[in-house]
Amino acid sequence: MGRAPCCEKMGLKRGPWTPEEDQILINYINTYGHANWRALPKLAGLLRCGKSCRLRWINYLRPDIKRGNFTREEEDTIISLHEMLGNRWSAIAARLSGRTDNEIKNVWHTHLKKRLPQNYQQSHHTKKRSKKQPPKLDADASKSNQDAKLEQQDPVNIHGSNSEDMMMPLSPPHCSSDMSSSLTTSDNNSNVNIINNNHDMSLNVNDYDIDTPENNLALDEDFWSEVLSSDNSGVTSGFPTLDYDQFQPMSPLVTEEGVLIDCSSSTCDDGMDFWCNVYSRAEEFTQLLEL
DNA sequence: AAACGTCCCAACCGCCGGATT
DNA sequence: AAATCCGGCGGTTGGGACGTT
Numbered sequence: 001m002g003r004a005p006c007c008e009k010m011g012l013k014r015g016p017w018t019p020e021e022d023q024i025l026i027n028y029i030n031t032y033g034h035a036n037w038r039a040l041p042k043l044a045g046l047l048r049c050g051k052s053c054r055l056r057w058i059n060y061l062r063p064d065i066k067r068g069n070f071t072r073e074e075e076d077t078i079i080s081l082h083e084m085l086g087n088r089w090s091a092i093a094a095r096l097s098g099r100t101d102n103e104i105k106n107v108w109h110t111h112l113k114k115r116l117p118q119n120y121q122q123s124h125h126t127k128k129r130s131k132k133q134p135p136k137l138d139a140d141a142s143k144s145n146q147d148a149k150l151e152q153q154d155p156v157n158i159h160g161s162n163s164e165d166m167m168m169p170l171s172p173p174h175c176s177s178d179m180s181s182s183l184t185t186s187d188n189n190s191n192v193n194i195i196n197n198n199h200d201m202s203l204n205v206n207d208y209d210i211d212t213p214e215n216n217l218a219l220d221e222d223f224w225s226e227v228l229s230s231d232n233s234g235v236t237s238g239f240p241t242l243d244y245d246q247f248q249p250m251s252p253l254v255t256e257e258g259v260l261i262d263c264s265s266s267t268c269d270d271g272m273d274f275w276c277n278v279y280s281r282a283e284e285f286t287q288l289l290e291l
Numbered sequence: 292a293a294a295c296g297t298c299c300c301a302a303c304c305g306c307c308g309g310a311t312t
Numbered sequence: 313a314a315a316t317c318c319g320g321c322g323g324t325t326g327g328g329a330c331g332t333t
Contacts (some may be wrong), residue, residue, distance in 0.1 A: 015326095016301070038318065054319075055302065090321060105322075106300050 011046040017056055021046060025053055026061055059102045070107055076105055079112055213275025 017025075028044035034057065037050035046053060059065075070078075074096060081092045089101035096104065130174075 014303075051304095051319085052302075058320095059301075087322065101321075102301075110299055194324090 011047065012041075012049050012052075014052070017060075022056070022061060025057060027058060028062075032208070055102075059100045064098055070099075070111075074099070075112055078108065079116070082108065082112075160197070242247065 014017050024044055024046055028040065032043070034040055034054070037054045040046075040050055041048045041053050044053075048056075077096060078092060080094060085091050087105075089105045092101055093101040
């Protein structure tokens with residue numbers, strides 16, 4: 001049943017690393033690698049736990065670590081990535097070569113956070129991780145350790161083909177050909193329902209900082225949390241409604257399979273993108289709900 | 292020079308998910 | 313199937329460095 005008992009912390013050293021310890025760790029890893037962190041300190045002759053060795057190596061001793069102050073460019077990159085990813089420091093670090101998650105976390109808390117307005121800090125959650133996660137809106141949360149390792153090795157590759165595409169703000173608007181089976185309009189009162197596998201959702205876009213049709217649609221977790229917290233039983237009453245004042249889909253909105261949204265005015269192409277995007281997000285979201 | 296306050300960051304802690312037995 | 317290990321992650325903190333009075 002299970003493995004041998006975990007490390008006894010008795011007698012293990014804690015606190016700052018000495019240059020001698022660093023050298024022992026470097027020498028060992030250069031010679032033997034670090035296949036097993038837990039066994040490493042014993043084999044290397046260090047009175048540290050494996051976790052401490054790993055941290056020291058990852059955050060300080062690795063040869064590819066970039067030292068010194070962050071450039072303005074790096075800081076701007078962190079800010080924009082944080083806007084998209086939240087406090088996912090390792091994901092941000094994967095996009096900044098030579099910087100560690102710990103370092104980025106530190107620079108965020110000591111410098112960058114202060115640059116941003118209060119409302120940003122409130123809206124970009126600092127929630128604690130908990131067992132009760134929402135249904136994997138965060139695609140990285142379900143990523144295997146193997147994937148995480150690949151991401152470390154090839155940060156560029158994370159764009160595009162893998163699950164990162166599921167991040168709400170990143171993927172471009174697109175239409176799927178089976179929209180007609182799921183998108184309906186309810187009436188002329190700008191009340192639009194997206195019905196997908198018994199999840200009936202109306203969306204109030206005004207609450208989500210989408211101020212012009214030109215903006216790329218960037219619905220965040222809060223948006224979908226609101227959708228999720230709505231009654232998914234199929235009852236439409238009580239749902240927030242969509243305000244067409246700001247978004248006026250093409251009239252009529254048509255796909256290969258017929259009219260999907262029959263709204264009365266506007267020929268704004270961005271409206272089309274908007275609806276396609278809302279639909280594709282809703283589809284992704286409801287698929288995730290079913291997992 | 293000393294006392295005090297603030298900043299910074301390396302390191303620790305607890306939790307999680309996947310792997311292993 | 314269940315228990316446990318293990319690597320990885322994000323939040324937090326202790327203490328040294330630095331600035332101010």
